[in-house]
Amino acid sequence: MFREQSFDNLPMENLERPAVGSMASAPAEVKAPAGGLQPTAALPTQRAQWFARASRVMPWGVSSNFRYWGEEGTMVIARGKGAYVWDVDGKRFIDYRLGFGPVILGHAYDAVNQAVIQAMQDGNVFAMTNVHEVRAAEAICRMTGVEQVRFTNSGAESTMHALRVARAHTGRERFIKFEGCYHGAHDHVMWSTSTSPVSAMGSRRNPIPVPTSSGIPSVLRDKVIPLPYNDFEMLERTVRDYGHEIAAILVEPIMGNSACIMPAPGWLEFIRHLCDAHGIVLILDEVKTGFRIAPGGAQQFFNIQADLVAYAKAMGNGFPVGAIGGKREFMMTIEPGAVGQGGTYCGNVVSVAACEATLRVMETEPVFEVINQRGARLMSGIHQLLEQYGVPHAVTGVPAMFGVHIGHTPGLPIPTDYRSMSRFADESLSHRITAALHQRGILPDIDFQEPWFLCYSHSEADIDETLEKYEDALREVLRA
Numbered sequence: 001m002f003r004e005q006s007f008d009n010l011p012m013e014n015l016e017r018p019a020v021g022s023m024a025s026a027p028a029e030v031k032a033p034a035g036g037l038q039p040t041a042a043l044p045t046q047r048a049q050w051f052a053r054a055s056r057v058m059p060w061g062v063s064s065n066f067r068y069w070g071e072e073g074t075m076v077i078a079r080g081k082g083a084y085v086w087d088v089d090g091k092r093f094i095d096y097r098l099g100f101g102p103v104i105l106g107h108a109y110d111a112v113n114q115a116v117i118q119a120m121q122d123g124n125v126f127a128m129t130n131v132h133e134v135r136a137a138e139a140i141c142r143m144t145g146v147e148q149v150r151f152t153n154s155g156a157e158s159t160m161h162a163l164r165v166a167r168a169h170t171g172r173e174r175f176i177k178f179e180g181c182y183h184g185a186h187d188h189v190m191w192s193t194s195t196s197p198v199s200a201m202g203s204r205r206n207p208i209p210v211p212t213s214s215g216i217p218s219v220l221r222d223k224v225i226p227l228p229y230n231d232f233e234m235l236e237r238t239v240r241d242y243g244h245e246i247a248a249i250l251v252e253p254i255m256g257n258s259a260c261i262m263p264a265p266g267w268l269e270f271i272r273h274l275c276d277a278h279g280i281v282l283i284l285d286e287v288k289t290g291f292r293i294a295p296g297g298a299q300q301f302f303n304i305q306a307d308l309v310a311y312a313k314a315m316g317n318g319f320p321v322g323a324i325g326g327k328r329e330f331m332m333t334i335e336p337g338a339v340g341q342g343g344t345y346c347g348n349v350v351s352v353a354a355c356e357a358t359l360r361v362m363e364t365e366p367v368f369e370v371i372n373q374r375g376a377r378l379m380s381g382i383h384q385l386l387e388q389y390g391v392p393h394a395v396t397g398v399p400a401m402f403g404v405h406i407g408h409t410p411g412l413p414i415p416t417d418y419r420s421m422s423r424f425a426d427e428s429l430s431h432r433i434t435a436a437l438h439q440r441g442i443l444p445d446i447d448f449q450e451p452w453f454l455c456y457s458h459s460e461a462d463i464d465e466t467l468e469k470y471e472d473a474l475r476e477v478l479r480a
């Protein structure tokens with residue numbers, strides 16, 4: 001077997017542990033000295049070594065583009081427990097990324113891990129219905145009000161299948177999505193997302209669909225109609241003109257990929273009304289909001305009923321599981337031999353046992369009360385600090401997931417769509433504050449559009465420490 005070079009046999013304890021923490025502190029290039037590493041002052045950090053290894057065998061050293069934070073900043077994590085993660089150099093972080101949101105109870109949460117360990121002793125994949133799957137589906141229906149569920153393995157699979165079901169149900173092919181909403185990495189939805197440049201999107205009265213990546217077939221362009229979020233008039237006009245061609249309106253109930261821009265009052269109800277009037281399927285993308293902002297997700301929080309809902313993330317506390325749920329009428333569009341949904345690992349025991357255990361904790365413990373209370377303190381604490389230090393900003397979202405828009409001009413309305421958000425954002429200042437937080441062991445995402453996520457394991461002391469360090473970070477950045 002080809003092995004270019006390996007650090008596998010190097011005793012970790014022989015490596016000197018340099019002071020770390022700065023995202024820019026590690027050397028870029030790492031070469032293993034012949035005969036093994038010697039503990040010298042010039043030794044690279046463990047992070048740099050692991051990242052060098054990773055980069056040789058994985059493009060950019062990561063398994064997902066969003067994790068690439070540059071040559072010197074990309075993190076390598078050793079472990080997580082509760083609200084904390086530790087990097088390979090042993091530095092502890094209070095984690096507000098939580099794996100992009102799934103970790104709702106805490107990392108390596110005992111009740112979930114024990115349930116998974118027990119379940120997997122009896123096998124994992126049977127390509128048959130299993131009892132954990134049935135109990136997990138029942139819990140999802142009970143908590144959210146959907147009538148039926150099919151399991152998937154990720155958020156992208158959930159939106160992909162929901163879209164297919166909607167198309168099969170209506171016999172139409174086009175769908176409306178909103179600029180700055182992200183629905184996963186499949187070709188149909190990678191248009192005008194939260195990483196697309198506004199400069200390419202054209203006029204807001206006539207938006208141009210912008211592919212988020214090279215490699216997306218241009219034939220799909222005609223199938224997607226991107227519109228600005230919260231623009232009632234544009235939506236009404238579009239549905240009036242093209243409603244008979246539109247299978248679905250796919251929407252994030254909170255813009256969880258654009259710093260948690262909230263739906264304007266009446267926005268979700270307006271979408272519901274237009275869908276009813278034009279025979280369009282309303283697909284709520286609850287991959288981020290589901291089992292996070294309320295037990296019944298956004299449907300409960302906003303008192304809105306979708307036809308189909310895409311779930312993933314928090315339903316499994318970090319294990320890879322997703323689901324589509326919805327009204328029986330729409331779910332039963334799925335039909336063996338006629339309308340496809342499935343996959344070898346859909347409903348595998350590990351994933352659905354994790355889901356079952358996660359939802360059991362949610363149904364029996366004050367998970368949402370704790371998250372909401374701590375999240376509200378953090379949200380208002382950050383807002384007060386930014387105000388106190390004169391940093392123009394807006395804080396949007398809900399306590400379980402919220403966004404901090406640095407650079408928002410005081411007096412102007414809070415951003416309501418991707419275009420207005422991007423216009424105001426001071427990404428440079430935002431980035432400097434985030435880097436200073438990372439140095440101090442506080443870990444929000446480097447991209448301000450990704451929310452701060454809370455979990456059940458965040459303690460009052462964690463919130464205190466975070467606010468203390470946030471102030472300290474602000475002082476340093478503003479002094480510079």
Ligand SMILES: Cc1ncc(COP(=O)(O)O)c(C=O)c1O
Binds near residue numbers: 156159285312
């Ligand atoms: C709203 C939303 N939908 C879908 C997805 C895709 O989920 P996954 O990464 O599990 O495929 C994401 C991922 O962040 C998301 O935020």
